[in-house]
Amino acid sequence: xxxxxxxxxxxxxxxxxxxxxxxxxxxxxxxxxxxxxxxxxxxxxxxxxxxxxxxxxxxxxxxxxxxxxxxxxxxxxxxxxxxxxxxxxxxxxxxxxxxxxxxxxxxxxxxxxxxxxxxxxxxxxxxxxxxxxxxxxxxxxxxxxxxxxxxxxxxxxxxxxxxxxxxxxxxxxxxxxxxxxxxxxxxxxxxxx
Amino acid sequence: xxxxxxxxxxxxxxxxxxxxxxxxxxxxxxxxxxxxxxxxxxxxxxxxxxxxxxxxxxxxxxxxxxxxxxxxxxxxxxxxxxxxxxxxxxxxxxxxxxxxxxxxxxxxxxxxxxxxxxxxxxxxxxxxxxxxxxxxxxxxxxxxxxxxxxxxxxxxxxxxxxxxxxxxxxxxxxxxxxxxxxxxxxxxxxxxx
DNA sequence: CTAATATCTAAACATTCGTTTAGATATTTT
DNA sequence: AAAATATCTAAACGAATGTTTAGATATTAG
Numbered sequence: 001x002x003x004x005x006x007x008x009x010x011x012x013x014x015x016x017x018x019x020x021x022x023x024x025x026x027x028x029x030x031x032x033x034x035x036x037x038x039x040x041x042x043x044x045x046x047x048x049x050x051x052x053x054x055x056x057x058x059x060x061x062x063x064x065x066x067x068x069x070x071x072x073x074x075x076x077x078x079x080x081x082x083x084x085x086x087x088x089x090x091x092x093x094x095x096x097x098x099x100x101x102x103x104x105x106x107x108x109x110x111x112x113x114x115x116x117x118x119x120x121x122x123x124x125x126x127x128x129x130x131x132x133x134x135x136x137x138x139x140x141x142x143x144x145x146x147x148x149x150x151x152x153x154x155x156x157x158x159x160x161x162x163x164x165x166x167x168x169x170x171x172x173x174x175x176x177x178x179x180x181x182x183x184x185x186x187x188x189x190x191x192x193x
Numbered sequence: 194x195x196x197x198x199x200x201x202x203x204x205x206x207x208x209x210x211x212x213x214x215x216x217x218x219x220x221x222x223x224x225x226x227x228x229x230x231x232x233x234x235x236x237x238x239x240x241x242x243x244x245x246x247x248x249x250x251x252x253x254x255x256x257x258x259x260x261x262x263x264x265x266x267x268x269x270x271x272x273x274x275x276x277x278x279x280x281x282x283x284x285x286x287x288x289x290x291x292x293x294x295x296x297x298x299x300x301x302x303x304x305x306x307x308x309x310x311x312x313x314x315x316x317x318x319x320x321x322x323x324x325x326x327x328x329x330x331x332x333x334x335x336x337x338x339x340x341x342x343x344x345x346x347x348x349x350x351x352x353x354x355x356x357x358x359x360x361x362x363x364x365x366x367x368x369x370x371x372x373x374x375x376x377x378x379x380x381x382x383x384x385x386x
Numbered sequence: 387c388t389a390a391t392a393t394c395t396a397a398a399c400a401t402t403c404g405t406t407t408a409g410a411t412a413t414t415t416t
Numbered sequence: 417a418a419a420a421t422a423t424c425t426a427a428a429c430g431a432a433t434g435t436t437t438a439g440a441t442a443t444t445a446g
Contacts, residue, residue, distance in 0.1 A: 012412095035403070046424065046426085048407090049423075052422090115368075168370075169365060172305070172362060181354050184354065202391075202393050228432080230433090239396085242394075
């Protein structure tokens with residue numbers, strides 16, 4: 001009887017690397033449009049390998065979203081450690097704009113794109129990931145707004161909702177409109193606060 | 194030789210009526226998710242009839258977008274005949290919110306949804322329809338902004354772009370967020386102007 | 387009534403989709 | 417070196433897609 005299973009061949013690819021490539025493709029084309037055939041070519045590995053590593057197209061997509069969030073966390077941590085109040089939030093908006101400029105071939109924001117594409121009957125875990133993302137960002141907004149003087153709790157809540165919707169709008173609009181138009185959009189968002 | 198072709202059986206359905214039903218289904222589910230099978234059931238006619246009337250799924254979708262724009266024109270004509278300047282534009286935003294409340298089962302805005310779903314390689318005529326729609330609305334915004342005193346042309350152009358992006362954001366956000374949150378969003382948009 | 391013709395139903399079409407399987411290949415442990 | 421086993425390639429799977437076709441049905445004109 002074997003307690004330790006004999007190991008054989010090891011994987012010829014890094015899972016992290018191929019997820020990054022898959023994420024990029026989903027980002028560019030959306031979930032439905034991206035086929036397993038396209039993923040094979042982009043990831044540089046066979047269907048068998050994809051399924052043995054990620055189980056299903058849905059599983060791969062879920063990992064892609066996690067990967068995207070990790071990529072975005074470079075920006076969100078700035079907001080996390082910020083003590084600049086509203087100014088810090090504004091910087092976050094501009095950081096997102098810069099982020100989407102750096103990834104210009106991938107239109108918009110993967111989270112927003114996915115939220116726009118998928119219906120209510122989509123995979124629950126994916127819907128939860130999207131929901132989670134929004135809640136997390138909103139909390140950061142609330143914290144930063146709390147640093148401002150003269151804002152009671154209901155105002156903070158109201159502004160945070162407003163900012164979330166604005167961010168969502170920015171994410172969608174960044175698929176279509178030019179960057180200089182979007183910076184005007186951001187400026188106007190913050191004229192209010 | 195016949196100059197007048199002998200007429201036989203006439204269509205058992207109104208094309209206008211079935212387009213409306215198709216539009217509603219596309220609106221709810223998006224282009225890709227909506228299959229011909231679903232369309233058959235929703236429209237109450239056979240695939241053959243759909244193809245003989247509209248040529249293809251794309252053709253049917255194009256007619257659906259036109260139908261949607263006609264449905265929306267009830268709102269846009271209000272903006273057209275308005276002499277209220279910025280206030281008229283604000284009323285248009287609220288009218289859209291009311292419109293999307295009346296059609297709550299159809300999430301968001303069909304034009305925005307489609308713009309978010311389709312890539313650059315989509316049917317050119319559909320992309321043109323979407324582009325046309327944005328240009329038309331922007332012109333109306335420019336006209337209404339022109340009624341306000343103290344706005345030079347560059348400011349008008351800047352504000353019109355801002356409003357278009359805001360409208361686009363509102364259209365996307367209306368898929369996800371509650372109506373009371375969206376009215377706050379609208380109020381904040383217009384605090385600037 | 388009869389011939390002509392357009393619309394109807396329903397089945398079949400070729401493709402593509404996501405997923406699975408069979409067999410060859412490579413690597414590790416004994 | 418040899419047995420064991422995981423990964424690889426490549427083909428096949430059933431189901432679903434948009435589209436087309438064949439034949440029955442209904443309506444019009446002469």
